[in-house]
Amino acid sequence: MKKKLLFLQLVLMVSLLFSTVSYAADADSSRDIPIGGSGQMEMVGNIEPTILSVTMPTFVPFNISNSLSTQNKVISPRIKMKNNSNIPVRIDVAYTKVDLSKLKNVSWSDTGTVNANQIAIGLKQEEALDEMPTSLSQTRWLKSNQQQDMNVLMLGANQEDALYVVGTLGQNVSDSGTFNVTPTFVVGQVSTAK
């Protein structure tokens, strides 16, 4: 009887010892850190790229006429700009291509001040929703055929805003002529852009 009991005790001890070892092996293989124990845990960090995502126009049509009674002589659409990204962005005009070749004796003004034979065109941020500006104050004037990098709008994350084309022209500039002004909008991250 004693021998039987001793044998059973031995079997129990061996089985307990084995289960402890197998548990330790299992804990090690899955890299879990047992409570009260110690171990190494690998932490892997991935840098997510910053994605710039925007909706903006590639072409801005407008009309200008001396017959308008306001200081601003331009009929402009609402130029919507939307930042679809989670970072603030700035909208600049990098360059403006101006072609006045179809207008005789007409030149461009970079400053907004025009003589009888000049045209000046600029951009202005929307002040009242869906209302064209009547005045020319706070206008960012476009420079003709030269690199400008002029900021025209700042947009927070997921924010939308709008611009209008504004401008003026001298009394001798014909209302019947056509001319082309093509600004190139460039969007950039606020912290890294110029």
Add this chain to the structure above:
Amino acid sequence: MSKGKKQLLATAGIFLLLALTVLICYLIFTKKDNPNLLYDDNATVGVLPGIDMDERRKELQDALDRSMIAFSINTSPVFLNGTSKGNLLIENPGNNAKLLKVNIMIDDTEEEVYASNYLKPGTYIDSVALDKVLEKGTYNATAYFSAYDEADGTYIGQTGAKITITVQN
């Protein structure tokens, strides 16, 4: 005031109003053009077409809305070396309804280092090698997105995005 006087006053008031209405109508409807002036038979009553500012503005707005594009790009793509692929992550979203082409120019040198072919709406470029081999360094660049009509490929317009290219080795 007695009831009779009130009725009399009310009746007088109504007659007075009627008389005034008749007089005003007479003045409005019997107004004749000055017979000494010769009016042009070719003139049409109304506002000259095209001069209505709201109508003109609506036409301009339609043209501008047609030119709107959405796009996405990685602001800081990284290339392991000058010939390896980098994560440009350029997207032409499905709601654009325009073809896009992308050209990347280095700001300082105005050198074109990448030009894509047309991207259909609802497609993107994950990683790609640049067309020019760049030395190790960081480059400020501008990615120009040119939009084209999806049906006939007509050029619509262009816009851009500032990015910083890093070449690690």
